[in-house]
Amino acid sequence: MRFTVTLNGSPRTIEAEAHEGVKDVLRREGILSVRAGCDGEGTCGSCAALLDGRLVNTCLLVMGQVAGRDIRTVEGLARPLELSALQAAFVDAGVVQCGFCTPAMLMAIQELLEKVEAPTRAQVRDALSGTFCRCTGYEQVYNAVELALKRRRDPSYKGFIAPEFRQDLRHVGKNRRKVDGYQLARGAAAFVEDRVRPGHCHLKILGSSHAHAYIKSIDTSRAETLQGVVLVVTHKNCPDVWYNAAGQGFPEPSPYDRKMFGEKVLHVGDRVAAVVAETEEIARAALGLIEVEYDVLPPVLTIDQAKAPGAPILHHSKVEYVVGAPADLDAYNRSAEPRDGRIIYQFPIQADPHSNLAASVSGGIGDIDKGFAEAEVILEREYETSQVQCTPLEPHVVYTRMEADRLVIHASTQVPWHLRRIIGRILGVPENRIRVVKERVGGGFGAKQDMVLEEVAAYCTWVTGRDILFCLTREEEFIASRTRHVMRVRIKLGARRDGSLTAMYMDLEANTGPYGAHCLTVPMNACSKSLPLFMCENVLFQVHTYYSNIPPTGAYQGYGAPQGSFALQLAAAELSDELGIDHLAFLEKNRVRDGSMLEILRCLGEGREGIPQKVFTCGLGPALEQGSRMLEWGKRDESTDPDVKIGKGVVIVQQGSGLPGLDMANAAVTMFGDGTFMLLSGGTDLGTGLDTVVVKIAAETLCTRMEDVSVIAADTDVTPFDTGAYASSGTYFSGGAARNAALEMKRLLLREAAQMLGEPEENLRLEFPSRVMSRSGCFVTYEQIARRTQSGTGNGQLTASGRFISDKASFPYGAHFCEVGVDTRTGKVKLHKYYALQDAGTPINPELALGQMFGAVLKTVGHSLYEEMLLDEQGRCLNANFVDYKVPQMGELPDDFQAILIETDDPFGPFGAKSISEISCNGAAPCIAAAIHDAVGVWIRTWPFTPEKVLRALGKLAT
Amino acid sequence: MASHFHVPETIEDALRLRRELHGAASFLAGGTEVNNRKAKEAPEHLVWLGRLGLGGITHRDEGVSIGAMTTLQEILESEIIHPAIHQATSNHANRNIRNVATIGGHLGVCRSCADLIPVLLTLGARLRVATDSGEIERDLESWVLGERDGIVLSVEVPDPPGDLRIAIENHSRTANDLSLIAAAVSLRNDAGRVRNAIVAVGGVSRTVIRLRPVEAALDGRPLPARHEVEALVAAHVDPITDIRGSAAFKRHLAATLVERALRSAWNQEGCR
Incomplete structure (x- = not known):
């Protein structure tokens, strides 16, 4: 049918079916701004446009409803090269x-x-x-x-x-x-x-309907003969390569415990088969034609079930070590079940997969027994966190295609180079035959630190030569991408009556789900980003991570620190209360400060020996001081509503700035013929503003205008290597590399100018905008330098490269304050005030830094008050959509929401910068829990603090 | 997903289409429910009611008539709508949805947690419905509890008597969520005694329900103390446990919210 609509001010005739969705038709008409984030359920609003001047979700309308009407999208707001x-x-x-x-x-x-x-x-x-x-x-x-x-x-x-x-x-x-x-x-x-070309194929996955089962038989013949089906892949014909999907530096501290498709499925939605077909509809139809017989095993869902004697074992695999194999490995492997395949460890991570133990670690400083013996008060508590999903608005998506004999992967990823390395290994293809192009990423948050779908599409393109689009549905995003590790943390603290800590013990158990991506490092980070906040001589921690059949976990902004921080900071609040000491005074007494030596980090090194660190700058003092003034700490507030009680909370938080000794970033600067520059950065901008960070740093160093520096980033063919955007490394590492590359370019500019001016280099300096100035008052412009170096008698185009590595850790610190109102009759917790104060060294992009802080806080208000994946007894997720899984939105904003940057000057980061991205995830849960206690006198030790839980804690619900 | 789209120009045509297509057709109003791609059953045929002239809000002799195709946002923006309806409407989902969802669709789908139904019950709203046997008028409660045949043409909301007091309360997990419990009450304070109480609650049964035993127990006496009212309500609701809350929690919440609404109505100076 033909429809006439007014599209962005002009009449447009559109060929479409009346029952077709408006969003799909608009995209077909080249309107890319209407995007999909909720499987057409109408809950995310990403596809919104104005219909006759009113905001509507175009996914909820069909063409017949909009005939003759006026549709406006963001494409119509401004003329080319302009912004409204x-x-x-x-x-x-x-x-x-x-x-x-x-x-x-x-x-x-x-x-x-x-x-x-x-x-x-x-x-x-x-x-x-x-x-x-x-x-x-x-x-x-x-x-x-x-x-x-x-x-x-x-x-x-x-x-x-x-x-x-x-x-x-x-x-x-x-x-x-x-x-x-x-x-x-x-x-x-x-x-x-937005990169797909006409004629591309679609890839769809048949997900397991069982949480734990062997595939007894699988028949794909009917699917393969369906017209339009290009390829079907199962465990029978996929590469026999074991790997880990975590995008971590090689050699990874995560087990190689999976193949592309396994003979054993380990969670509901686990990969059983992939279908590549000419259209999405055909792919879906083909999935329905695949016949699978399962040998169903009892699912393991909790930590207690996983560690119970006689528990079903997820990976009864043949174990191999690249280095560090134990002497009794052969005996260990004797009982291995062939259908469970292999596990390869790059080095030992104290795992015992035949007991569902994915990894373990322990360590400490001082003498814990002595510490508790010296204590006058000892507090022991247990805290639990539930599973939450990262929910990037853009679900995982990849587009793969061949360019001549090379594979091109258009990826929404945080780790382009890890992706290339792992896919190269799985395909048996050298890295020079693979190009990964990181496109704009519609939200990563850690979920895109892992290879969740890229290798399947890459393999299918490699064997068929076809362009392939593979995009997870929102439901798949919930059950088959990445989530926050479930943890149970026992804390035991000892203190003297005056409030000084004598001993800290942290016993942490984690549920990593079916595969061991990040199984050592996320739980370990829960310790390493929480314990060093308190200066205590006697510390012991233990970490045990278990396999289970819940949806996969992995990295999620904060990387374990939100869980560790929840437990330790809330225990500190409980201890202050027990001691009768003001919580803020307790934090002030025990906190880390400038010059503190963090010995504990020696035993927290991601599977190898760590590096003890001295704290060079710590903004906690001013953060606590300013925050307590803003919140009027110590002043009791009364609500005008007698049912509502008001309480206040405070916590301190920290994170890192990348991984010293593990991360590496590179950048290159090239001068163009008119004296402008191209910056090639390995850094992966996820919307965080990293591309702006590196351009600013280069322009600052080169005394030029920002618009004279263009950037290409995270394209493995074009830009140099970078470990990727995780562990809050972007500004520090990728920014540091840009700084070093620009410093090298500066050296070249001075060298060339010295020759041109006939003056010694020490008499010269760069001057804004874009020239080299001599003390004598003579100067040459960058354009003159460019013309000369690129002439027939020149020294050649100026190109400079720089790398950044570090054995120093620059820790960002922060203090979070909040005020809540607790409705004692409904149990509802309302955030009145939330203040996040953060020491980020020199904030390179202040407005974007604040945005990162607001975003991190609101995201974690989510797991504090609303978010929780619910599984039934068979491991099926009951709320894998935005109707049932509620995330905080505009309506959940605190009435008074402030993010404050506390300036410190870090000696190691570029221009004194530290990280921004993750740290503000660590405060909300303990801060809100402490405030709830302050309001109504109950401690809630499991997140989220739902109204029902609050009412139960208050004894108001009959069970 | 549907494969046919029909645009009847008359009510009769719309009814005929539906009749002829038997169970394969669904009436389509705004589309926020029917066009949802995650909906369990997608109808094969859509019969769109957008060309039947069913929009608009008009004031009549003794009340307000809301055309079935009026969007919830139009209701919210109307100056002649009762403020309690405004309040209930503003609780519904979000702007994007309210700009499209219609009052007719709201009543057609008739969810248990429908935000507008409790308040419309307390106001004694009636529906004009076109059926195969002609246009009829039905009271809202019979529509909600009984057969829902035909096409809702309009909702007729009588002007409440000057001394009617109305209050609503709702609870949802987040602002954007469906209401977990939505309650609305109306009553008259007759010389210190409750008269003509209507108590309507959503989220505790398959549809919104009136708590008639509670209404009766309150009649003719001053509003009892909080705990007595809560116990009374709790005894007359029987919610189910689901992923959004346990039965005990929902019962507690219903009791609390109804009591709050009753207290709030009782304490109002006057009405409207």
């Missing part, structure tokens, strides 16, 4: 992070501003009530709206966006439009799904 005032305000305010939901947010505010002259905060909140954003924490949208309104009258209005830092620097520490802001705010082609 609203788009510009969004970028300026720092509210564009990954950009996946940015078009939807923009159209929501567009509708509002067309209807309301000067909207209130409540109206802004209502306008965005249906848009799910996992990155930004929404708060800065208020600033964006205000900027847009002010600019109506005064287009040059700058306004206050975020504090700026380092008055001695031009770009670093200043608020600048992020370099990918233009592309993302316009909804331009940017993401993997």
Whole structure:
């Protein structure tokens, strides 16, 4: 049928079926900004557009409903090479992070501003009530709206966006439009799904319907003969290569305990078969034609079930070690079950897979028994965390294709180089035949640190030569991508009456699910990013991680630290209460500070010996001081509602800035003919602003304008190696590499200028904008240098490279404060105030740094109050969608939500910078739990703190 | 997903299509339910009601008439709608959904947690319904509890008597969630005694229900103390345990929210 609509102001005739979804038709018509994040359930709002001026989810409409009507999308907001005032305000305010939901947010505010002259905060909140954003924490949208309104009258209005830092620097520490802001705010082609070419195939996975089973038989013959089916892959015809999907530095501290398809399935949704077909419909139909017979085994779902004597064993595999095999390995392997395959350890991680133990580690400092003997008060508590999903708005997606005899992988990944390495090994293809292009990533949060689907598409393209799009559904994203490890943490603390800690014991058990990606390091990080916050001479920790048949776990922003921090910080709050000491005073007394020596880190080295670290800068003092003033710590507040009790909480948090001794980043700078530059960065920007960080650092170092430095990043053919975006390493490592490459370019510029000016290099300096100045007052411009070096008598185009490694760890520190109101009759916890104060060294992008903090806090308010994956007894997830799994959105924002940057000058990071990204995930759970106790006198030791749990703790529910 | 889309121009055509297509067709209003790609059963035929002129909110002699195709956002923006309906409407999902979802669709799907049904019950709303045997008027409660045949043409909300007091309460996990429990009450304070109480609750049964035994127990006496009211309500709701909460929790919540709504209505100075 032909439909006529007005599309972005022009009449458009569209050929479509009346029952076809409007979103799909718009995308077919080249409108890329309507994106999918919820399987067409209408719960994420990513596909929003204006229909006759009203914001609608286009996935919930069919073409017949919109015939003759007016449709506007973000593509219609501005002319080419321009941004509308609203788009510009969004970028300026720092509210564009990954950009996946940015078009939807923009159209929501567009509708509002067309209807309301000067909207209130409540109206802004209502306008965005249906848009799910996992990155930004929404708060800065208020600033964006205000900027847009002010600019109506005064287009040059700058306004206050975020504090700026380092008055001695031009770009670093200043608020600048992020370099990918233009592309993302316009909804331009940017993401993997925007790269597909006509004629590509679709890949769909047949997921296991059982949590634990052997595949007794599998018959794919009917699927293979279906017209349009290109390839079917199962455990019978996939590569016989064992690997780990974790995107970690090689050799990984995670077991190689999986194949592309196993003969044994270990979770509901585990891969049974893949179908590649000409269309998505055919692929789905073919899945239905595959006949599978299972030998069903009892599922193991909890830590207690996994460690119970006689428990069903997930990996009764033949174990191999690359190095460090134990002497009794042959005896160990005698009982191995062939159908369970192999496990290869790169080095020992104290695993015992035949007892479901995936990894273990223990260590400590001082004498724990002596510490407890010296204690006048001892507190022992147990805390538990449930499974939560990262929920990037863009589900995992990959597009693979052949270019001549080389494989090209368009990926939404945090680890392009690890991806290339692992896929090369699985395919038996050298790395020079594979190109990984990291596209804009629609939210990563750790879930995209792992190879969740790329190797299957890559293999299928390699054997068929076809272009293949493989995208997880939202349901698959819940049950078959990555989630936060479930943990149970026993804490025992000893202290003197004066509040000084004498002993800390942390006994941590983790549930890693079916495969051991990050099984050692996530639980270990729960210890290494929580224990060093307190200065105590006697510390002991133990970690045991178990396999189970729950949906896979892995990395999730914070990487174990939110769980460890929840347990230890809440135990500290409980101990303060027991001691009758003000919680803030307790933290002040025991906390880490400038100059502290962190000996405990020697035994927390990711499977090898760690490096003890001295704390060079610690902003906790000013953070606690300022936060307590803002919250009026110690002042009791009463609600006007007699049913509501108010309480306050405080915690301290830390993270790292990458992994010293493990991470490595590289960058290169090339000078163009007119004196502008191309920066090639290995760094992987996930929407975090890393590309802007590296451009700022290069422009600052080279005394040039930011717009004279272009960046290409994370393309394995084009840019140099980088371990990837995880462990909060981006600014520190990738930024450090950009700094070193730019310093090398500076050296070359001085050398060339010295020759051209006939003066010694020591008389020369770079001067903004883009010239080399001599003390004598003579100068040459970069353009002159470029023309000369690239002439027939020149020294050649200036290219410089730099790498960054470090054995120093620059820890970001923070203090979080909150005030909650607890409704004692419904159990509902409302966040009145939340203040995150963070020492990030020199914040390179202040407005984006604040956005990261708001986003991290709101994300973890999620697991504190709302989020929890629920499994039935068979291991099936009962809430694998956004109707049933509730995430915090605009309506859950604290009434007063502030992020504050505490400036310190780190001696090692580029321009004194430390990391931003993960640390603010670590405060919400313990801070809110402490505030709930302050309000109503009960400790809730398992997250999320749902109304039902609060009521039970208050004794108000009959069981 | 549906494979046919019908755009009837008259009510009769719409009814005829549905009749002829038997169970294979679904009426389509805004589409937030029917077009949901995760819906368990997708109808083969969609019969869209968007060309039948069923929109608009008008004030009539003794009440307000809300056309079935009126969106929830239009209700929220209307100045002639009772404020308690506004409040209930604002609890419904979010802006994106309210811009499309219609009152007719809301009543057609008739979820247990439907935000607008409790408040419409307390206001004594009636429905104009086109059926195969002609246009009829039905009271909302019979529609909710009984057969839901035909096409809702409009919701007729009578102007409440000047002394009617209305209050609503709801609980959802997040602002964007479906209401877990939605309660609405109306009553008159007749010289210190409760009269004509209507207590409607969603989320405790298959549909929204009126708690008639509670209404009767309250009649003719001052509003009892909090615990007595809560116990009364708790004794007359029988929710199920599901992933959103245990039966005990939902019962407690229903008792709390109904008591709050009753207390709030009871303490109101006057109404409207």
